[in-house]
Amino acid sequence: MIQLKNIDKYxxxxxxxxxILKGIDLNIEEGEFxxxxxxxxxxxxxxxxxxxxxxxxxEGEYKFLGEPVHNLSEKQKSKYHKSHIGFVFQAYHLxxxxxxxxxxxxxLLYRKVSGxxxxxxxxxxxxxxxxxxxxxxxxxxxxxxQQQVVGVARAIIGSPKLLLADEPTGNxxxxxxxxxxxxxxxxNDEGVxxxxxxxxxxxxxxxxxxxxxxxxxxxxxxxxxxx
Amino acid sequence: xxxxxxxxxxxxxxxxxxxxxxxxxxxxxxxxxxxxEYRSSITGNSNKLYSTILGGIAFIILAIAGMNFMSLTLTxxxxxxxxxxxxxxxxxxxxxxxxxxxxEVFVTCGISFITGLMLAELATPFFQQMTGKSFQVNLWQxxxxxxxxxxxxxxxxxxxxxxxxxxxxxxxxxxLFSSQRTxxxxxxxxxxxxxxxxxxxxxxxxxxxxxxxxxxxxLNKDLGxxxxxxxxVELDMEGDKGKQVANLFSNEVRRLPGIQEVSTIGGHxxxxxxxxxxxxxxxxxxxxxxxxxxxxxxxxxxxxxDEHYLETMDIELLAxxxxxxxxxxxxxxxxxxxxxxxxxxxxxxxxGQVISDKNERRTLTLNGKKVIGVVSDFHFKPLYEQLxxxxxxxxxxxxxxxxxxxxxxxxxxxxxxxxxTLSELWERVVPEENFNYNFLDEMVALQYMEEQRWRNIxxxxxxxxxxxACFGLFGLAALSAQRRTKEIGIRKVMGATLTNIVTLLxxxxxxxxxxxxxxxxxxxxxxxxxxxxxxAYRIEIGPAIFIFAGVTxxxxxxxxxxxxxxxxxxxxxxxxxxSE
Numbered sequence: 188m189i190q191l192k193n194i195d196k197y198x199x200x201x202x203x204x205x206x207i208l209k210g211i212d213l214n215i216e217e218g219e220f221x222x223x224x225x226x227x228x229x230x231x232x233x234x235x236x237x238x239x240x241x242x243x244x245x246e247g248e249y250k251f252l253g254e255p256v257h258n259l260s261e262k263q264k265s266k267y268h269k270s271h272i273g274f275v276f277q278a279y280h281l282x283x284x285x286x287x288x289x290x291x292x293x294x295l296l297y298r299k300v301s302g303x304x305x306x307x308x309x310x311x312x313x314x315x316x317x318x319x320x321x322x323x324x325x326x327x328x329x330x331x332x333q334q335q336v337v338g339v340a341r342a343i344i345g346s347p348k349l350l351l352a353d354e355p356t357g358n359x360x361x362x363x364x365x366x367x368x369x370x371x372x373x374x375n376d377e378g379v380x381x382x383x384x385x386x387x388x389x390x391x392x393x394x395x396x397x398x399x400x401x402x403x404x405x406x407x408x409x410x411x412x413x414x
Numbered sequence: 415x416x417x418x419x420x421x422x423x424x425x426x427x428x429x430x431x432x433x434x435x436x437x438x439x440x441x442x443x444x445x446x447x448x449x450x451e452y453r454s455s456i457t458g459n460s461n462k463l464y465s466t467i468l469g470g471i472a473f474i475i476l477a478i479a480g481m482n483f484m485s486l487t488l489t490x491x492x493x494x495x496x497x498x499x500x501x502x503x504x505x506x507x508x509x510x511x512x513x514x515x516x517x518e519v520f521v522t523c524g525i526s527f528i529t530g531l532m533l534a535e536l537a538t539p540f541f542q543q544m545t546g547k548s549f550q551v552n553l554w555q556x557x558x559x560x561x562x563x564x565x566x567x568x569x570x571x572x573x574x575x576x577x578x579x580x581x582x583x584x585x586x587x588x589x590l591f592s593s594q595r596t597x598x599x600x601x602x603x604x605x606x607x608x609x610x611x612x613x614x615x616x617x618x619x620x621x622x623x624x625x626x627x628x629x630x631x632x633l634n635k636d637l638g639x640x641x642x643x644x645x646x647v648e649l650d651m652e653g654d655k656g657k658q659v660a661n662l663f664s665n666e667v668r669r670l671p672g673i674q675e676v677s678t679i680g681g682h683x684x685x686x687x688x689x690x691x692x693x694x695x696x697x698x699x700x701x702x703x704x705x706x707x708x709x710x711x712x713x714x715x716x717x718x719x720d721e722h723y724l725e726t727m728d729i730e731l732l733a734x735x736x737x738x739x740x741x742x743x744x745x746x747x748x749x750x751x752x753x754x755x756x757x758x759x760x761x762x763x764x765x766g767q768v769i770s771d772k773n774e775r776r777t778l779t780l781n782g783k784k785v786i787g788v789v790s791d792f793h794f795k796p797l798y799e800q801l802x803x804x805x806x807x808x809x810x811x812x813x814x815x816x817x818x819x820x821x822x823x824x825x826x827x828x829x830x831x832x833x834x835t836l837s838e839l840w841e842r843v844v845p846e847e848n849f850n851y852n853f854l855d856e857m858v859a860l861q862y863m864e865e866q867r868w869r870n871i872x873x874x875x876x877x878x879x880x881x882x883a884c885f886g887l888f889g890l891a892a893l894s895a896q897r898r899t900k901e902i903g904i905r906k907v908m909g910a911t912l913t914n915i916v917t918l919l920x921x922x923x924x925x926x927x928x929x930x931x932x933x934x935x936x937x938x939x940x941x942x943x944x945x946x947x948x949x950a951y952r953i954e955i956g957p958a959i960f961i962f963a964g965v966t967x968x969x970x971x972x973x974x975x976x977x978x979x980x981x982x983x984x985x986x987x988x989x990x991x992x993s994e
Contacts, residue, residue: 232992236988241907269909280900280904281904282904341908
C-alpha cells in the first residue's frame, strides 16, 4: 500500500541543511498495524505528516496504492486524502464551538455526502462507539478519553483505508488508552491499515510491526535503550 | 425711517408696486447670510440646511471611525482578557481596570485628534475646492472650537471605552482566565457596529450613484434647443452704441467661414453665479414676464429675439411663420409662442389669435400682439421646473434698449479657431471693449454647479465611509482568522478545500454587509427621493442603483476579507496543529 524510497526531509537555514528525515525506505502492506517509535525530535510526526499528504518530502519517492504521490497535483492529493486517509491527534483537535455530532459530521461535508446519508452514517458511528448520549455536548464538556473517542469516530467516518494516529493516547490515562487501542485493534481486524506514533511500549504491543526512528534514520535496535 | 419707505416705493414703481405688492424694508447684517426669505446679495447667502448636512456627514464619518475603533478593541479584548485576569487576580479593582482601559482609549483618541488637526490644516485647500467655499480654519484664535474639539475627544473616549470597560470590569477573574473564552466569536454588539457602518457607507454609495445618474440626466437631456458649438458673446454697452456694435459685429460674423448662424437677442445669457444660486438658469427667458394676460392667471415669460433666433437655436417652427424683414407688421406686432402657451390658452387655431393684456401701459405689454407662429417647447428654465409658456417678441418691435447677447452657431469642430477669429473681429469693431464669450453647453452645465458640488462632497463621504468600514473589516477579519487558525487546520486535515475555508471565514462578514445593505435601502430611498424632489425632471429610481451599490460594497468588503481568509486558508495545517 505504501512504498517509501529514500525519503529525505530537510530544512535549509543559512547555508546549513538540517535533516529531519534521512533515507527512509519503508514498505507497508494493506492491513498492517504499524507503530513508529522514537525519542522526541526523531522525526516521527514529520514522517506521519508525509504519509498523510500533509507535508511534502524534500526528496525521494512516495507511492500510495501504486500512485507516485510526489507527482500528484494538489487536487488529486486532496482527493486521495479525503477518501483514503483518516487522522487522530494527540490533542484531539476537535472544534470547540461545534457539538460532538457536528464534529463527527464535518469530514462528510467536504466529501459532498448527501444530508440524509450523513445523518445515517453519523448515527451509525455514534452507536458503534457508544456515545449517542453525548452527541449534543461540546468537546470541552467531555473528558479527554471521550474526546479522543470522538476524534477516532471523526477519523473513520469516511471509512478510510489508512488511519494515521499521532500519539493518540499521549494525553490519556491508562484505562482510556486501552479503550482507544482496543478500538484500533478492532478497526485493524476489519481491514483498516493503521500507522501510529507512540512512546509507549505497551501501546506499541497492540500493533504487529514496530519501526524505530532515531534522528530521522530508522534503526534496528530499540532506540529507548541506547538513550 | 422705515415709515417713509412706502412712499418711496410708490414714486419709483407707481401702480406696479401695488399690483406686485412691492415692499421695502431694512435687513440687519447680522443673520443676513442665512436668511432664506430675503436673500442678500451683499453678504452672500447660504442655506443653513447645508451647514447642517455637512456637519451631519462629518459626524457620520466620525461615528463610523468610532464604531470601528470600538469593534476592534472589543474583538481584541478577548486576547487581553488574560492580562486583565492577571491584574484582577493581583488585586486590581474595577476602578483601576477602568482607568487603564479609558486611559488607553484617551491616548489613542488624543493622538488621532492631533493628527486630525494637522490633516485639517493640510487638506483645507482641497475642501475649499470641493465645496466651492473659501474658509479658514482659525484654531488658535477660537477658544470655543478648542473646547468643542476637546469635548469631542472626551465624549469619544467615554463612548468607545465604556463597553469594553464594562465587559472587562464585571467579569470574574476566573472566567477571564478560563479556556472557555476562546469560544467567544465576534460579539453580537460588534456585529451590530459593523452592520451599521456598512449601512451608512452603502447609503452614501447609493446617494452618490443616484446623484451621478441625475446629473448625467440633467446634462444630457434634450432641452429642445441645441447647445453644442454655440458661442454666446456678451454685449454690455449702453444705448445706441450697443445697438450699433451688435449690428456691425453680427453682420461681420455672418460672413466669416465656419459660422452657421448668428442671432442678436435682448436677454443677457451669462454664467453669473447669482443666477445659479437662485436656480434661475443662465438668463434664458428672463427678459421679462407678464402676468396680466386675459385668459390666463399665471405668468408668462418673454424673450426678445430676432428673426434668426429659431434657426440659431435649432428650435422648430410647428405652425405659422417666423419673423421676417419682409413683413414689418409681423416684426412690430407679431408674437411667436410655444406649444405650452397654446395649451395654456386652450387655443385650437393659435395662429392669428390676438392677445389682450389687462395692463396696457407696461413696457412689455402684450396687448394687441398677434400670434404669427408656434414653436416647439424648449426648457428655457433649468430642469427644476416644468415646461412653461413663453412668448418671443422681435427685438425691433419697439425700442427695447441695447441687446444683451449675440448668439453664434459655429460649424462643428475647431471651436478654438472660431473663437480666435471672433475675438480678432471684435478687436477691430470695438477695440475699447473686452471680448467676453461663453459656450452655451458650459452655461447649461453650470446651472447645476450646486448639484455637482454636492455630488463631489457625497462622493468623497462615501469613499471615506467605505474605506473606514473596510479598515475595520480588515482588522476584524485578521483577528477572526487568527483566532480560528486551529479550526482551519483541523478542517483542512479533514479535507476542506481552499474555497471551503475562504467561504467559512467570509460568510459571517458577507452576512453583516448584507444586513447593512437592507438597513441602507429605506434610508437611502428616503434621502434620494428628498433630493430628487427638487427637480421637475428626474430619473426613475429603479432597483438597479440599489443593487449596484450593494454589489459594490459587497465586492469591496469581500476583497478586504478574502485577503485574510486566503492567507489563513493556504497556511499549512501542520503548523497550526503542531502539538502545543
